[in-house]
Amino acid sequence: MLNKLSARGVAAYLNQRVSKAVAYGDGGGLYLRLRPNGVASWFFVSSVGGKRREIGLGSAIDVSLSHARQRAAEFRQAIVEGNDPFADLAATKAAARKQKFDNFGQFADALVDELSAGWSNPVHLRQWRETFRTKAKMLRHLELEEVTTDAVLDVLRPLWITQNETASRVRGRIERVLDAARARGLIASPWENPARWRGHLAHLLPPRHKLTARGHQAAMPFEEIPQFIHKLRQRSALAARALELTVLCATRTNETLKAKRKEFDLERRAWIVPAERTKMRREHRIPLSDRVIEIVTPLCESLESDDYVFAASEGNPLSQMSMLMLLRRMGFGDYTVHGTARSSFRDWAGECTTHAESVAEAALAHSAGDATVRAYRRGDAFEKRRSLMADWATYCASASVGSLPTDRPELEAPAAT
DSSP states (O other): OOOOOOHHHHHHHHTOOOSSOEEEEEETTEEEEEOTTSOEEEEEEEEETTEEEEEEEEETTTSOHHHHHHHHHHHHHHHHTTOOHHHHHHHHHHHHHHOOOSSHHHHHHHHHHHHGGGOOOHHHHHHHHHIIIIITGGGTTSOGGGOOHHHHHHHHHHHHTTSHHHHHHHHHHHHHHHHHHHHTTSSOSSOOOTTOTTTTGGGTSOOGGGTOSSSSSOOOOGGGHHHHHHHHTTOOSHHHHHHHHHHHHTOOHHHHHTOBGGGEETTTTEEEEOGGGSTTSSOEEEEOOHHHHHHHHHHHTTOOTTSBSSBOGGGOBOOTTHHHHHHHHTTOTTSOHHIIIIIHHHHHHHHHOOOOHHHHHHHTTOOOSOHHHHHHOOOOOHHHHHHHHHHHHHHHTHHHHTOOOOSOTTSOOOOOO
16 A cells, blocks of 8 residues: 555654654555654655565655655566666765766765756755855865865855855855765765854854844835735735735745645645745644735636646746835835735734734644643644634734724724825
């Protein structure tokens, strides 16, 4: 029996804490293994030449259930055809370890190609490649052992003050490439990663928290949201409807733009974002307010199950930059889509409502509380979130009706302009 697991079930397993290693079978030799240290990974088991063989397919955080099934199917087919996929993969890995890389750039490109098999977001792949072709370009010609602390600092310093979040990601990617090179024996010991932050670069660069006043994304003050929504509704472009839905549902850009018709249950007024498209790799149910139903219903009328709701030409989803460019055209270029949709919502929920903090965090698909709290909390507060999102939608529309609702009577609504 194949496909015994589900994306929702896998997401639940990933939240489990186990005292000893345990494996859950999907059928056909594919298993999900949980370890006491919190590591979750896929592996495939079969018999070749009368011997039991096992091969890892990657972290369950990075590799989706559907991708793991695809890899397992490829291995089963190879065995049916009389091949030994275990030996083939071992030979491939051995060849990769012996491969000679002339410089840091060649190894970084090869590593990104390998890692990309477990990435579901093409933007993620593009950003990694851009890092080593532009931001860290001055390292490309260096041999791996020639990448020193000074060389890393030459890359980071021009970005650290003005583009701190970008610089932090660049540093992390350089560190991972160098760690991978060391693990493959391409860098001789003794050696210490020159891109390591803790106990190393932390003493040479200003702390990140002193450079970032609020979060990582420029957020629109929630007081400005009603006027912004009022202006947004006057635009007929599909990107405007996508941005409005993103704000009303407090979702991430990728969750909105990659949304498909089959994810929306209009009868139950719910949007179910599958685990493979969420940051936490857990299925996220979103209650839909009246205004979101108004946006989605006409868009879904003529769509097939797998069609994108916010589709551009030839059925492809809108560009990742479409909503950000709309913000800029409207004169709100100082803010990001992420900050406008999520940080503004969270600030409003905390400042202007009496909804529980855990409910607001659940609306953002965040894991509230420590590991013990999460272990005992299995629900997602869906019905409570329905009330919260309805209040948020009413607040967002308040510039049109001339009042700002709040469940704190002592908070007066600013006059609409």
